[in-house]
Each structure stands twice: as structure tokens, then as C-alpha cells.
Amino acid sequence: MVALHLKYEAVRGLATFTAHSGTGKLHPIYKSLKDAYIYLTLDADIG
Amino acid sequence: MLGRRKALFYEKLPDKKVKCKLCPRNCILSPGQLSFCKVRKNIDGELYTLNYGIISALGIDPIEKKPLFHFYPGSPIFSISTFGCNFKCPWCQNWEISQSEPNLSYASYYPPEDLIKLVKKYRSPSIAYTYNEPIIWYEYVLETSKLAKKEGIMNVLVTNGHICMEPLEELIPYIDAVNVDIKAFSQDVYSKYIKGYLEAVLEAIEEMKKKGVHVETTYLVIPGVNDREEEFRKMVRWHLDRLGDDTPLHISRFFPHYKFLDTSPTPTETLERLWKVAQEEGVKYVYVGNLPGHRGENTYCPSCQRAVIKRIGFAITEWNLSEDNRCKFCGAEINIRGRKWKEVGGHYWWLFI
Structure with a gap:
């Protein structure tokens, strides 16, 4: 999915769900919450 | 002009x-x-x-987002799009660009030479022609992919596969990998919603596979449209018969977009059910997409069933393969083209956004 949809995707609120991995702490694979947020809120591309 | x-x-x-x-x-x-x-x-x-070089979106994505899980895992991929599409999917996630005419107010003009310079500047090993259907900017894709090839840059198509054989044959020598979206396994769905021909899509996928292009397929599961187990099973059997059991299959979660805002996101249970069907039928590498944190994002060794690649979203979190892409636990060969990307780690791709 093209990144211009980022704002729209914000409503899905998926970031805190996995980025924090249930521990309340940011998962170590993400450098920042912004990084995690972008990774987790965009759908994969579709042909 | x-x-x-x-x-x-x-x-x-x-x-x-x-x-x-x-x-x-x-x-x-x-x-x-x-x-x-x-x-x-x-x-x-x-x-x-009318859309030659009119780039509507440009960014560096992780290759797992295409999604390609078995092609240079963990590498960044320079991803571009233009405008237009030869399908009319009412659930399109990128409908703002796919269902509109080229518009320079929202885009920039990049001749192929300039684009290649940019790709090299950001040291991306590959280019993805994606977001909107690359077949309908064929002339640009062909010219750019030829130039890319000369520079040692790989070319990836994220496509609906709705292309005639002659243009496909001319393009194939320059294409390294492809993810083709099979929208449904029924001509009725292709006629009613998409306005295309399933058979042509299947033929194109087979041809690319036959010619040595790395192929992965995606099946976006839309509630009430293509989520019937019987239809999905038929698709899986075709996949096994024509593409082989080691061709990766991505089963993706739908989220409401465009004209399908009243349809709910695909229930996790549906995705898990279809994931199991594909595994039962014998597909070795089946993935659940758009469900970050789900175990269906991992690659399991078909021989010992251990997780050889663990992922969260588009990021690799654990790597249990040898240098020659064999399972570290049992030594079985895993069908992965290219080695894991080590240069940067793929965490800088969003700088473009």
C-alpha cells in the first residue's frame, strides 16, 4: 500500500498492539514508536 | 508533453x-x-x-511489504507508482491513484535515467513497480527495467497479471521477481467486480514461473466475495499443480477501502482456516498477511516444521538459515532466492515518507 494512506490507517490503531508486545515496552526490533507505527499500520502491496 | x-x-x-x-x-x-x-x-x-514517468508515489519499502518473503529477505526496495489500472476493484487500497487519470499536480516526472540515479543514490538493490498496476505503464517499466538491469539493479513487479502474452514475453527477461494478486478463483468475481479475465491472469503467472522469474502470489480474502473454502481450495490446487509446492502463497487480510467501506476486515478465524487449508493441501510456504504478530508470518521448515524465519509485520526478528539457505535445525533446503540483506537492516525505508 502506498504511504499516502498513512493518515487514514491511523484509525486502525494497530501499533500499540504489537509494537509493545504486551509488555508495555517497545519491541526491540523497532527503533522508535514512529518506526513501529509505520511498519504496523500499512497493508502489504496488492497487485 | x-x-x-x-x-x-x-x-x-x-x-x-x-x-x-x-x-x-x-x-x-x-x-x-x-x-x-x-x-x-x-x-x-x-x-x-499518458503516464510515462509520471511518478505518483515513491519510497523505500521493506521487500516483505510487496510481499516477497523468499527473495532477498530483509532488503530495502525502491518502490514507485504512476496512475491508472486495468481493473476496477471496488476494494482497492490505492484507489486515489489507481482509478484516476495522470495528474502532475500530485506527481513528479522522472525519466528512467533520473530514477535509476535516485535508486543508486539510496543504494537500493531493487526497484518495485507497484501501488498501481505496472502493466499499464508498460513502456516506462520496460525502459527503466532495462536500464536497471545494466546497473545490476533487480526489477520486481507487484501486479494483477492481466497482460497479453506478447508484451509479457518482451518484459520477462528484465524481471527478477513478481508478486501476482489472484483476486478470486472465479470468473464471476472477475466479471462482476474487477472487469478482467481470470484465465489470462493464471496463464501469465504460469509463463513467468516457467521462464524462471521468482514468483509469489497473494490472495486478499474479502468477506462475502472470495472467502468460500471451496473456491480457495480450487485456487490452492491450481497453485500446486502449476506453480509447485514451494511457491510462496500469501493470504492477506482485507481492510475496508474505496467502495467497500461497509465490509468488515477479514476475521482472523477466516484467515487461519484458509491458512490451514493451503497447508493441508501441501503448499510448503503459506503466509498470513496484514495481521502483524501472527505466527502465520513466519517461515517454517517443511521438513522439521521449526520456524526458520520469524517476522513481525515486515521485519525479520529471527533468522535460522545457513549461508546457503538451509534449515539450521535439520539441513533441509528452503526455497529462498538471494541471501538475507545485511547492509543496513531495512529500518530506514520510511525516511522517504
Whole structure:
């Protein structure tokens, strides 16, 4: 999915769900919450 | 005029009409008429493409987002798009660009040479022609992929596969990997919603596989449209028969977009059910997409069933493969092209956004 949809995707609120991995702490694979947020809120591309 | 270029693959007809032979739709256009995909036009009896180099989006994504899980895992991929599409999917996630005519107010013009310079500047090993259907910017894809190849840059298509055989054959030598979306395994769905031909898509996928392109497929599961187990099982059997059991299959979660805002996201249970069906039938590498944190994002060794690659979203979190892509636990060969990307780690791709 093209990144211009980022704002729209914000409503899905998926970031805190996995980025924090249930521990309340940011998962170590993400450098920042912004990084995690972008990774987790965009759908994969579709042909 | 920026973006306008004489099209390839068309036939001149009487009365200055033209027949486009790029996709199986074969639009017949009178002078002044725009094609179904909105980016090809009959101008005085000649067919022109209108979106040549008109780049609507550009960014570095992780290759797992294409999604390609078995091709240079963990690598960044320079991803670009233009405008238009030869399908009309009412659930399209990128409908703002796929269902509109080229518009330079929202885009930038990049001739192939300039694009390649940018790709090299950001040291991306590959280019993805994605977000909107690359088949309908064929002329740009062909020219850019030829240049990329010369520079040692790989080319990836994220496509609906709705292309005629002749243009496909000309493009294949320059394409390294492809993810093709199978929208449904029923011509009824292709006729009712998409306005395309399933058979043509399947033939194109088979041809690319046969010619050595790295192929992965995606099946976006839309509640009430293509989520029937029977239909999915037929698709899986075709996949096994024509692409082989080691071709990766991505089963993706749908989220409401465009005209499908009243349809709920695909329930996790549906995705898990279809994930199991594909595994039961014998597909070795089946993935659940758009469900970050789900165990279906991992690659499991078909021999010992241990997780050889663990992922969260598009990021690799654990790597249990040897240098020659064998399972670290049992030594079985895993069908992965290229080695894991080590240069940067793929965490800088969003700087472009």
C-alpha cells in the first residue's frame, strides 16, 4: 500500500498492539514508536 | 508533453481507430477516446501512453511489504507508482491513484535515467513497480527495467497479471521477481467486480514461473466475495499443480477501502482456516498477511516444521538459515532466492515518507 494512506490507517490503531508486545515496552526490533507505527499500520502491496 | 509517449503493442484499424494489445481487455478506441485503464489514448489514429514517468508515489519499502518473503529477505526496495489500472476493484487500497487519470499536480516526472540515479543514490538493490498496476505503464517499466538491469539493479513487479502474452514475453527477461494478486478463483468475481479475465491472469503467472522469474502470489480474502473454502481450495490446487509446492502463497487480510467501506476486515478465524487449508493441501510456504504478530508470518521448515524465519509485520526478528539457505535445525533446503540483506537492516525505508 502506498504511504499516502498513512493518515487514514491511523484509525486502525494497530501499533500499540504489537509494537509493545504486551509488555508495555517497545519491541526491540523497532527503533522508535514512529518506526513501529509505520511498519504496523500499512497493508502489504496488492497487485 | 510530459508523460505522453507512443504506446507499444497496438493495432491500427479503419477510421483511425486503434486496438490496444497490451492487456486482454483489448480496448478498441476511436480518435480522442481514453482507454479503460485511463492512461492510454487514441490521438489521431495512434495509441499513446499518458503516464510515462509520471511518478505518483515513491519510497523505500521493506521487500516483505510487496510481499516477497523468499527473495532477498530483509532488503530495502525502491518502490514507485504512476496512475491508472486495468481493473476496477471496488476494494482497492490505492484507489486515489489507481482509478484516476495522470495528474502532475500530485506527481513528479522522472525519466528512467533520473530514477535509476535516485535508486543508486539510496543504494537500493531493487526497484518495485507497484501501488498501481505496472502493466499499464508498460513502456516506462520496460525502459527503466532495462536500464536497471545494466546497473545490476533487480526489477520486481507487484501486479494483477492481466497482460497479453506478447508484451509479457518482451518484459520477462528484465524481471527478477513478481508478486501476482489472484483476486478470486472465479470468473464471476472477475466479471462482476474487477472487469478482467481470470484465465489470462493464471496463464501469465504460469509463463513467468516457467521462464524462471521468482514468483509469489497473494490472495486478499474479502468477506462475502472470495472467502468460500471451496473456491480457495480450487485456487490452492491450481497453485500446486502449476506453480509447485514451494511457491510462496500469501493470504492477506482485507481492510475496508474505496467502495467497500461497509465490509468488515477479514476475521482472523477466516484467515487461519484458509491458512490451514493451503497447508493441508501441501503448499510448503503459506503466509498470513496484514495481521502483524501472527505466527502465520513466519517461515517454517517443511521438513522439521521449526520456524526458520520469524517476522513481525515486515521485519525479520529471527533468522535460522545457513549461508546457503538451509534449515539450521535439520539441513533441509528452503526455497529462498538471494541471501538475507545485511547492509543496513531495512529500518530506514520510511525516511522517504
